[in-house]
Amino acid sequence: MKSSIFIVTDVPPDPGYTAGQVLHTIIASAPDIHFQLVWINQSGLPGHVTVPANCSFSSVLNLEFTGFWMRVAHLLARVGAPSPWLHKLSMIVRTAMWLAKTALTGVRLGLYLRRSPARLAWFVVQGEKTVLCYAVASLISGKKLVLHQWDPVTWWMTHKNRPRKLVPLVRALLERLERRAALNIVPSDAWRDRLLAEGKQCIRLDNFFPDPPDVASAGQHTVLVSEPSVVHAVFVGQFYSNNELDLLLEAAGRALGGMGKSLLVHYFGYGSPSATSRYYRIVSHGALPRDELVKRISKWDLALLPYPTEDRFADASSLSFPSKSRLYLAAGLPILSWTRKGASPDTFYRQWYGEHYHNAGQDEGLDTFLEKIASATQEQRRGRFSAAQDLLAKKFSYSSEFVPFKNFLLQNA
Amino acid sequence: MSNLSYESLVSENRILQNQAAQLRYFLSGSRFGAQVVEDVELGQTVHCHRDQLHQVAAGFLRPVNVCVDIGPGLRPQRLLQCPVHLLVEPFAPYAEKLVATYPDKPILRMDALTYLRGAFSKSVDTIFMCDVIEHLKKDDGLQMLEHAIRVAREQVVIFTPLGFMPQHYSELGDIWGSVEHSELQNHLSGWRPEEFANAVHVVSEDFHSSPTGETFGAFYSIIDASKGGSPRLVLVSEGMQEGFEFEPRDVVIADVMFSEASWKINSVPKRNLISVPLQLIAEESLTPAPILRNAILNFNALEHYLNRFENVVALGTPAEVVLQRHRNGWK
Numbered sequence: 001m002k003s004s005i006f007i008v009t010d011v012p013p014d015p016g017y018t019a020g021q022v023l024h025t026i027i028a029s030a031p032d033i034h035f036q037l038v039w040i041n042q043s044g045l046p047g048h049v050t051v052p053a054n055c056s057f058s059s060v061l062n063l064e065f066t067g068f069w070m071r072v073a074h075l076l077a078r079v080g081a082p083s084p085w086l087h088k089l090s091m092i093v094r095t096a097m098w099l100a101k102t103a104l105t106g107v108r109l110g111l112y113l114r115r116s117p118a119r120l121a122w123f124v125v126q127g128e129k130t131v132l133c134y135a136v137a138s139l140i141s142g143k144k145l146v147l148h149q150w151d152p153v154t155w156w157m158t159h160k161n162r163p164r165k166l167v168p169l170v171r172a173l174l175e176r177l178e179r180r181a182a183l184n185i186v187p188s189d190a191w192r193d194r195l196l197a198e199g200k201q202c203i204r205l206d207n208f209f210p211d212p213p214d215v216a217s218a219g220q221h222t223v224l225v226s227e228p229s230v231v232h233a234v235f236v237g238q239f240y241s242n243n244e245l246d247l248l249l250e251a252a253g254r255a256l257g258g259m260g261k262s263l264l265v266h267y268f269g270y271g272s273p274s275a276t277s278r279y280y281r282i283v284s285h286g287a288l289p290r291d292e293l294v295k296r297i298s299k300w301d302l303a304l305l306p307y308p309t310e311d312r313f314a315d316a317s318s319l320s321f322p323s324k325s326r327l328y329l330a331a332g333l334p335i336l337s338w339t340r341k342g343a344s345p346d347t348f349y350r351q352w353y354g355e356h357y358h359n360a361g362q363d364e365g366l367d368t369f370l371e372k373i374a375s376a377t378q379e380q381r382r383g384r385f386s387a388a389q390d391l392l393a394k395k396f397s398y399s400s401e402f403v404p405f406k407n408f409l410l411q412n413a
Numbered sequence: 414m415s416n417l418s419y420e421s422l423v424s425e426n427r428i429l430q431n432q433a434a435q436l437r438y439f440l441s442g443s444r445f446g447a448q449v450v451e452d453v454e455l456g457q458t459v460h461c462h463r464d465q466l467h468q469v470a471a472g473f474l475r476p477v478n479v480c481v482d483i484g485p486g487l488r489p490q491r492l493l494q495c496p497v498h499l500l501v502e503p504f505a506p507y508a509e510k511l512v513a514t515y516p517d518k519p520i521l522r523m524d525a526l527t528y529l530r531g532a533f534s535k536s537v538d539t540i541f542m543c544d545v546i547e548h549l550k551k552d553d554g555l556q557m558l559e560h561a562i563r564v565a566r567e568q569v570v571i572f573t574p575l576g577f578m579p580q581h582y583s584e585l586g587d588i589w590g591s592v593e594h595s596e597l598q599n600h601l602s603g604w605r606p607e608e609f610a611n612a613v614h615v616v617s618e619d620f621h622s623s624p625t626g627e628t629f630g631a632f633y634s635i636i637d638a639s640k641g642g643s644p645r646l647v648l649v650s651e652g653m654q655e656g657f658e659f660e661p662r663d664v665v666i667a668d669v670m671f672s673e674a675s676w677k678i679n680s681v682p683k684r685n686l687i688s689v690p691l692q693l694i695a696e697e698s699l700t701p702a703p704i705l706r707n708a709i710l711n712f713n714a715l716e717h718y719l720n721r722f723e724n725v726v727a728l729g730t731p732a733e734v735v736l737q738r739h740r741n742g743w744k
Contacts, residue, residue, distance in 0.1 A: 220462050221461075221462045221464070221465060223448075223450050223459055223460070223461045223465065223469060224459070224460040224461075225450070225452075225453055225457050225458065225459050225460070226457070226458045226460065227456060227457045227458070228607070266452070283452075285452070296451060296452070299450065299452075299459070378460045378616075378618060379618075381460075
């Protein structure tokens, strides 16, 4: 009989979602374990999701108000609108309602887990609501706990309409959860090292790739495209309007313009960028599954990696790790970033991929870096692909990243 | 066994052999092996491993009904399966072998230029010239290419070594069986992808390896013949160059004082002809562009056309000066 594990998550393990892709890969890579999914659908995602064969829906919970309580919350918001004093009062009442609802969901979840024979519960944290809910559930359930985080909770709470005054409370709860967890899962070395230094059990695990069959000859069969007057760059993800992306595109476009070349950006994601500039052009390709995406982008010249530079995101940029950069690495592309010094991808790629990495937000020599890319021979490009595959094998592969987690699951499930 | 039955058996055996050859040909040469590379546009070059070269090139071909295979040697093209596949082979021993091996294909024993010169414009879908153009002198190759683009409706497919790869027929040995060779097998020119406009190029840098250990690349250029090239802008200010011919799609900007070649300009449709005082503009080299814009007839039209056309030809010194000033931003 297969051992069974509960996975409690906001994002379903469906490859259609960015985070879901990671969960899907992890679950599908452990076929000898059965995963029971408890879906905390706090974002109101549609119910038709695709989960791996060894995963089944166990329960769906909701952290939002529904029915009578939703009407009460709307009424309170309307009552609070006319004066600041009433608004404050209304906010306090609604926050109390929200805390109660989340805690009660936590109790329900805890009891549900407690009744099941599984020994291990894997909690995936996404925002402050899940932290509160999991804190309660973990106390009641009495199960061994795996705590999975992608972004620091402060990242979620920095956004608009978030209860920033609750940051200390949520941090304290999270700290307790991390300490209780038999294993913490985080996406970056920096974050893992910090938790290990605090005496917590931790591994780094994110969107890992299968072990490359032969790293030395990996680049030989890669199809590459070149165009004399154009540098083809790739950007994957959300085409957001933060400054970093604009600055990066403009700097690269301007530098290439000075060399008599133009910048063509291939965008892969759900957005439809409408940015127009004389320094660059954008072609939108839509979103693609991971492996298809890697194959599609590996023929071009450059990957773009903007990452938050604002002080309010300092915590997030130091601890999180952009999953898209792993795709860039799998495609063997050089990476041009715009981020603050000390951001986790900056530290990582400087150390391990320095020859093919440049942070245009901090370093001089963008012209030289782009010139090197534009004039690279096919042999050099293939060599770079092999170097990237080598790094992928060492850091982000099944053997290097997933096997330790799989061993933990087999021992504890 | 009588002579008659023996001959009929031999004949039947030959047919069976041919059918087996055809089967092998279709199995190994059909489009099933095509490797599609997405997002590639005209003017771009795809670099791949030598094992993938034919498959990647096949992925760029549009399916068609009628193709002409120029100089197939003993092996007709295998990239595209065409219901009508005409082979044009100038070398008699090869042509005879082709007749025996491919009884279902029409075969012409004729040299490529003769065939293409006589062919109607846009009369076939695709023209293949695999391992052909390097056997011609550069000028002949360019001439053949020009005709091929004229004759093809969809695409012209060229496969040739990357740069000049020396080859003399006396050194070939029996690599193509017992068929004798001739000087036609010598390489006379070398080609680079950038010499073929309006095309997607598929390159392998180490496709050929010589017995001496030297490696040579090879490439496909798949020229889009459906566009017929972009029209040309011709600036005429003085006498015509010898041998210059107007093309029907030319847009001509002629100096107003220009009259010597008016009989030639008459051959160009009048809707494509604009008069501009090119000599006057050339002489006013210190006058800023805004003043020229206000003072000179059709100056705005001249700028408009110069901005739009990529292919511009200047005939005569004033025309050349005007073109140069435009390229310098009228400084």
